[in-house]
Amino acid sequence: MDKVLVAESVRKSYGDVDALSGVSLSVAEGEVFGLIGPNGAGKTTLVRALTGTTAVEGDVSVLGSDPAAVEESRVGLLPQSFSPAGRLTARELVSYYAGLYDEARDPDAVLADVGIEGDDADAWYENLSGGQKRRTCVAAALVNDPDVLFLDEPTTGIDPAGRRSLWNLLESLADGGTTVFLTSHSMVEVERLSDRVGLLNDGELVAVGTPADLVAAHGGDSRLLVETTASPEPDALDDGRFTLSTRGDELVFEGLTPRDIGDAVRALDDAGVAFDSLTWTEPDLEDVYLSLTGESFEAVGRTDAAAGADADSDADAPVAEAGGGRR
Incomplete structure (x- = not known):
């Protein structure tokens, strides 16, 4: 497939803060590429580099051309925040x-x-409700029938049914050849929609791959979560086949297979540990995120000062609007 988006050794600094440190990636025609990372990691700066709304070092091309030279009708952009000029109805907007x-x-x-x-x-x-406003903004980004679509948190505020409907629409667009570059704080959304995922941390692209490949490489083991108020010594439950840790009111068994669950329950009984529930979980993208960033997905990746220097307050870039990439 043709490469629709290409970034090679892209760098961007704000004072002493490196928002992007030599980022390289490519996205093929009809591919949905999901970008995840902590707040302040450089995600919005990278989107602005790809849409030609901020100057960077390195090489960037969109549809084979410099982003600033691409015909606006071929690009759709949904920013994270949007305020229309004037009082308009959804249809008028x-x-x-x-x-x-x-x-x-x-x-x-x-x-x-x-x-x-x-x-x-x-x-x-x-x-309109928050979800209706967001869906209207998505419509504004789609009205030019773009070849490339940049979506920053597309389903924020949308109810579950509306979210699934929008996912179906985006999947249909990708099947028709539209290239989608997606940033989202919903791991379920990223894992469902993305053909490949890139994890950006402190301005560096630390991992790229299919969701399944990333989970296999960085997601860790399956886990048995035991909800309990007891605090047993890990050694009392360790039989050498699994590891045990605590997380709040949960005991976390790792290194088991489903057939080992019975042995884990017997170990709990033998140690006199009462529990309220057992939950078997498989690793997912959130585990990948935690493994590669050392943070839960909701955590802020930098101090407020550093985050302020990142793309979310990129002083040299114009405010993005829904619709085409540049105005």
Whole structure:
């Protein structure tokens, strides 16, 4: 497949803070690439580099050209935050963005694709729920029928049913050849949608691969979680086949197979440990995240000062709008 997005040795600094430290990646046509990482890791800076809205060192190409030279109608961008100019209904907002292009999809059809129809389409944007606002912004990013779509937290505030519907839409777009570059704090979303995932930490791309490959390489073992208020000594339960640790009100057995669960329960009984529940878990992307960053997925990756220098407050880049990559 053709490489639609390419970054080679991309660097960006803000004072003494390196937001991006030699990032290299490529994304193929029709691929969904998920980018994850702590707050302040450089994710938004990388998106801005790829959309040509901030200057960087290194080489970046989109659809075979410099990002600034790509025809705007070929790129769709959904920023994390968005404030429309003026008081508009959902239909008027999407129609406004449709009017920026020589050719665009019917605004009502795009709104219907994201679940905004009837009275909701005629409601003032400011009066919509958070999830409806987000879906309207997705419609604005799709109205030009882009070849490349950049999505920053696309389902924030959207209810579970709406989230699944939007996932189906994005999968359909990718099947039709649209290239999607996704950043999200939902591991379920990233794992479901992404063909490949990149983990950015402190400005460095520390791992890239399919979700399954990343989990196999960095996710660790399956675990048996035991909910209990007891605090037994680990040695009292260790028979040499598994490791034991504590996490809050849980005992965590690692290194077991499903057929070892009975032995673990007998070890608990022999040690006089009462428990409320047992939960068997397989490693997933969140375990990969924890392994490679040393943090839970919700944690902030840097101090507020350093994060302020990162892309989320990139002073030299214009504020992004829903729709095309540049205005």
